Amino acid sequence: MTTTPSRPSDTFPQVHRIWGKAGWGLDRRATFWLICLPPLFWLAAFLVMPVLFMALFSFRPDMRGDLFQSWTPTINQYASIASTGSYWRLLGISSLTALGIGGMAVILAYPLAYFLVFHGGSRTAFYLILLLIPFWTSYLLRIMAWKILLGTEGVINSFLIYVGFIQEPLTALLYNRTAVILTLIYVWIPFAALPILAALQRIDRVLFEAAADLGARPYHQFTRVTLPLSAPGVLAAFFMVFIPTVGEYVTPLLVGGSRGFLYGNIIQDFFTKAANWPLGSALSMIMLAATLVLVLLAARLIDWRQLFE
Amino acid sequence: MNTSRSPIALRTYYFVLILLLYLPIALLFLFSVNSNASLSFPINQLTLDWYRQLFDADAVLRSARNSLIVALGSSLAATVLGTMVSILLLRYKFRGQSILVGLAVLPLIVPYVVLGVALLILFSALQIDRSLWTIGIAHTVVALPYTLLIIASRLAGFDPGIEEAAMDLGADYPTTLRRVVVPMIFPAMVSAWLTAFTVSFDEFALALFLSGTQPTFPVYLFSQLRFANRLPIMIALAVLLMLGTLTLVFIAERFRQREV
Amino acid sequence: MQPKRSMLFVAEGLTLALALILSACGAAAPATEVPPGELTGSLTVLDWAGYDVEDFWVDFKNTYPNVSVNFEIGSSDADIYGKMKAGDQADVFHVYTGWLQFYVDEGLVEEIDTSKLSNWDKVPDHFKKIGQLNGKQYFIPWDWGFTSILYRTDKVPEGVNSWAALMDPKFAGHVSMWDDGPGAVTVSSYIHGYDETAITADQLAAVKDEWIAQRDLNLFYWAGEPELVEGMKSGDVWVAYAWQGAYALLLGEGVPVAYANPKEGRNSWVGVYGIRKGTENYDLALKFLDTKLAEATGNNVVNMYYYGHSNQDVMNGITDETLKQAFSVDDPEILNKTNFTPNLTAEQRDAWTAMWAEVKAAP
Numbered sequence: 001m002t003t004t005p006s007r008p009s010d011t012f013p014q015v016h017r018i019w020g021k022a023g024w025g026l027d028r029r030a031t032f033w034l035i036c037l038p039p040l041f042w043l044a045a046f047l048v049m050p051v052l053f054m055a056l057f058s059f060r061p062d063m064r065g066d067l068f069q070s071w072t073p074t075i076n077q078y079a080s081i082a083s084t085g086s087y088w089r090l091l092g093i094s095s096l097t098a099l100g101i102g103g104m105a106v107i108l109a110y111p112l113a114y115f116l117v118f119h120g121g122s123r124t125a126f127y128l129i130l131l132l133i134p135f136w137t138s139y140l141l142r143i144m145a146w147k148i149l150l151g152t153e154g155v156i157n158s159f160l161i162y163v164g165f166i167q168e169p170l171t172a173l174l175y176n177r178t179a180v181i182l183t184l185i186y187v188w189i190p191f192a193a194l195p196i197l198a199a200l201q202r203i204d205r206v207l208f209e210a211a212a213d214l215g216a217r218p219y220h221q222f223t224r225v226t227l228p229l230s231a232p233g234v235l236a237a238f239f240m241v242f243i244p245t246v247g248e249y250v251t252p253l254l255v256g257g258s259r260g261f262l263y264g265n266i267i268q269d270f271f272t273k274a275a276n277w278p279l280g281s282a283l284s285m286i287m288l289a290a291t292l293v294l295v296l297l298a299a300r301l302i303d304w305r306q307l308f309e
Numbered sequence: 310m311n312t313s314r315s316p317i318a319l320r321t322y323y324f325v326l327i328l329l330l331y332l333p334i335a336l337l338f339l340f341s342v343n344s345n346a347s348l349s350f351p352i353n354q355l356t357l358d359w360y361r362q363l364f365d366a367d368a369v370l371r372s373a374r375n376s377l378i379v380a381l382g383s384s385l386a387a388t389v390l391g392t393m394v395s396i397l398l399l400r401y402k403f404r405g406q407s408i409l410v411g412l413a414v415l416p417l418i419v420p421y422v423v424l425g426v427a428l429l430i431l432f433s434a435l436q437i438d439r440s441l442w443t444i445g446i447a448h449t450v451v452a453l454p455y456t457l458l459i460i461a462s463r464l465a466g467f468d469p470g471i472e473e474a475a476m477d478l479g480a481d482y483p484t485t486l487r488r489v490v491v492p493m494i495f496p497a498m499v500s501a502w503l504t505a506f507t508v509s510f511d512e513f514a515l516a517l518f519l520s521g522t523q524p525t526f527p528v529y530l531f532s533q534l535r536f537a538n539r540l541p542i543m544i545a546l547a548v549l550l551m552l553g554t555l556t557l558v559f560i561a562e563r564f565r566q567r568e569v
Numbered sequence: 570m571q572p573k574r575s576m577l578f579v580a581e582g583l584t585l586a587l588a589l590i591l592s593a594c595g596a597a598a599p600a601t602e603v604p605p606g607e608l609t610g611s612l613t614v615l616d617w618a619g620y621d622v623e624d625f626w627v628d629f630k631n632t633y634p635n636v637s638v639n640f641e642i643g644s645s646d647a648d649i650y651g652k653m654k655a656g657d658q659a660d661v662f663h664v665y666t667g668w669l670q671f672y673v674d675e676g677l678v679e680e681i682d683t684s685k686l687s688n689w690d691k692v693p694d695h696f697k698k699i700g701q702l703n704g705k706q707y708f709i710p711w712d713w714g715f716t717s718i719l720y721r722t723d724k725v726p727e728g729v730n731s732w733a734a735l736m737d738p739k740f741a742g743h744v745s746m747w748d749d750g751p752g753a754v755t756v757s758s759y760i761h762g763y764d765e766t767a768i769t770a771d772q773l774a775a776v777k778d779e780w781i782a783q784r785d786l787n788l789f790y791w792a793g794e795p796e797l798v799e800g801m802k803s804g805d806v807w808v809a810y811a812w813q814g815a816y817a818l819l820l821g822e823g824v825p826v827a828y829a830n831p832k833e834g835r836n837s838w839v840g841v842y843g844i845r846k847g848t849e850n851y852d853l854a855l856k857f858l859d860t861k862l863a864e865a866t867g868n869n870v871v872n873m874y875y876y877g878h879s880n881q882d883v884m885n886g887i888t889d890e891t892l893k894q895a896f897s898v899d900d901p902e903i904l905n906k907t908n909f910t911p912n913l914t915a916e917q918r919d920a921w922t923a924m925w926a927e928v929k930a931a932p
Contacts, residue, residue, distance in 0.1 A: 035393045039397070039413070047415060047416060053427055057430070067656070080923075084927060111322050112322070115319040115322065119319060127323070129558050132507055134334055135507045139527070142334065148336065149333065149336065151805065175788055189326065194500065239417075240417070246418070249420070257788060267420060270922070272651075273647045274750070275646075276918075276919055284423040522641055
């Protein structure tokens with residue numbers, strides 16, 4: 001890592017002819033710029049700039065006038081948000097809900113990843129794709145189908161009444177916050193399995209043999225070897241689920257009823273129902289800030305490099 | 310670990326989950342052959358009418374094609390960019406690496422609706438018309454964290470010494486990357502590509518903001534949800550797409566088994 | 570020499586005459602338009618989801634088959650307004666009453682030369698007025714409908730005769746309201762007799778509290794009619810704020826429903842089309858709007874999606890009993906008993922939508 005590789009032509013003049021042309025004879029430092037510029041440009045242009053625009057917009061007083069002419073910045077939007085307690089409460093609830101969903105999704109996905117890595121054998125890829133295919137059908141349609149299953153005249157209720165388990169159909173299955181949580185966990189499990197899978201795959205099988213040689217029973221092999229070594233993958237999976245879920249709005253719309261709304265719904269409403277981009281932008285910036293704080297806290301607690309090493 | 314002996318519990322767990330995942334899809338399939346125009350029981354008559362109507366429904370098919378194009382393009386771009394960032398983070402040391410990670414992961418915490426409007430504003434300011442390109446760009450941005458995480462996880466497990474060896478043998482760095490690193494992380498790249506594709510294909514929130522005159526499938530579906538009598542055709546298409554993918558997967562699995 | 574000069578004169582004269590004739594032809598050219606069948610060009614329409622189907626512009630397609638029409642989809646009034654503000658290049662856009670004033674105030678819409686619309690005289694006056702703001706015709710009315718309370722006659726045998734039914738504890742867990750702030754304010758203003766155009770801050774606060782309490786009765790807010798139709802069909806929803814499209818659809822499927830005539834009066838909304846200010850396709854846009862008012866298009870709107878059409882001939886030609894019931898065609902007094910949605914000011918829009926957001930966010 002510390003030595004600067006010499007040019008191919010210095011060491012092996014004949015090799016230079018074979019290898020050098022293929023990669024322009026660039027060394028690591030020169031290649032750096034080649035690799036660095038495309039992602040940097042992409043992120044700067046299509047992530048940073050839009051977010052900056054959004055930040056600027058949050059200081060716009062209203063929607064009047066040409067959208068891109070300059071305006072006098074004002075903190076009115078933030079002031080009105082600060083005075084509305086229900087928004088803050090909802091942000092808190094959404095974050096806690098997302099935390100719970102992330103945790104549950106990871107816990108339920110772990111056995112899945114474990115199965116695929118250690119018992120899938122040659123069929124692992126097949127089993128994995130089988131798991132992912134439902135996500136190539138429309139999410140909207142799948143949730144609509146679930147609503148039919150869970151509805152008061154749906155399959156589940158009909159069955160339970162038929163069996164005599166209940167007399168009246170259960171209304172608690174749908175149109176509330178619980179339905180939102182269950183649906184999101186259900187949707188996220190296959191995705192959460194992926195980073196865990198990657199982490200489990202990287203574990204050197206030799207370690208299990210060594211553990212067995214040292215007298216560890218399978219249970220201990222799991223808790224002392226597998227689990228700790230897969231921890232980075234588990235963490236990655238958790239954040240992969242937790243963070244986007246804070247801003248989730250589609251599922252609450254479909255199954256949340258009148259009381260299952262999350263913070264993301266409020267943001268979406270201000271853009272698509274109220275045409276109040278400044279207020280929506282301000283709400284988004286607050287959410288961004290909150291999530292950033294959470295992530296930075298987590299970064300303090302966990303060295304991110306551990307995620308990869 | 311013995312792959313032939315698999316605990317009943319784990320196996321059952323996997324298949325129960327598969328069952329739960331495919332249950333709504335089975336239901337959709339049932340409705341797609343139901344003569345009833347709305348998504349409900351009872352099953353009136355079995356009919357293939359909706360499928361027949363589907364093939365005349367140019368707009369529906371075009372929307373599926375649009376989704377495919379956007380998903381292919383954005384997943385490829387996201388995989389390439391994700392690989393680049395992984396290499397930057399794990400094979401180099403420079404100031405600002407934390408910033409790079411933060412940036413690459415930032416799309417995860419920006420709500421899609423926010424990113425959608427922000428990009429809409431950006432494209433409007435730059436006088437870029439909304440199109441499949443604009444959707445593709447957005448999808449690449451949001452898929453990048455996933456590809457990065459998956460590829461970096463894999464790359465971290467490999468000893469950089471192998472690359473050193475290659476360079477000592479006279480390879481320059483791009484060739485090393487191409488001939489040594491990429492093959493090593495190729496499975497992760499495929500996995501990342503699959504993930505990015507999945508993220509893009511059914512993505513709705515961003516596409517709704519950024520579609521121009523060519524809607525993607527979920528956007529088109531959402532538009533048809535306003536009028537219930539168009540719904541069955543959309544369901545027929547969704548079922549077809551899934552059956553098609555399943556068939557491809559089974560065929561691929563057959564081939565692989567034959568190879569073994 | 571002499572013959573040459575005379576030839577020159579003749580040549581000059583001929584040239585001059587030719588020039589005059591040509592210029593006369595040129596001047597006359599606008600008067601003789603390109604025949605519709607040969608007119609080429611391209612038009613972009615910003616419309617609602619589902620309105621891009623050919624049935625809804627079939628007259629345009631048949632009259633001008635060589636003009637290509639591209640659709641951009643907007644998901645709501647707010648979405649379309651936002652897109653137009655952001656500089657969308659669509660030539661024509663479709664919005665609904667309540668949201669019209671902003672386009673005029675922000676200079677986003679062209680004045681419409683109604684003399685060029687051959688179907689304009691088929692539109693009743695009160696509809697024409699809907700599209701007139703600040704004394705000028707900025708919008709063409711196209712689709713319209715009622716809003717009222719839709720209810721299951723088997724679950725609510727006593728019937729519904731007031732907007733207050735949406736707030737009636739008797740129906741707890743079986744009410745469905747449209748997900749819209751201004752809509753909620755409208756309902757409250759009907760129930761309490763507020764002046765919809767002049768809601769005070771106190772009244773707005775009362776409206777907010779009312780709808781926060783209503784959440785206990787509300788099963789879900791519907792955003793699109795299919796949701797509502799499914800809910801009513803399954804019997805989960807007994808009483809709902811609904812447009813008559815849902816009513817006609819459910820009737821057609823044999824579900825026992827009725828469409829109330831509340832004592833405060835029904836609401837009516839009108840969808841209009843406008844032409845973007847600065848479009849280069851003004852004439853083409855006008856032609857599009859004209860054909861939108863034509864009969865075949867109108868009949869499709871009525872028969873396929875159960876919405877009303879602004880062409881009176883089309884409305885008079887309805888024969889289907891279900892539809893006649895839905896539009897109350899046989900009730901000549903219906904328009905007098907109907908409250909038309911007034912246009913919001915920007916302040917009202919911001920205040921009422923913020924109110925609704927607080928209703929949704931409330932604990």
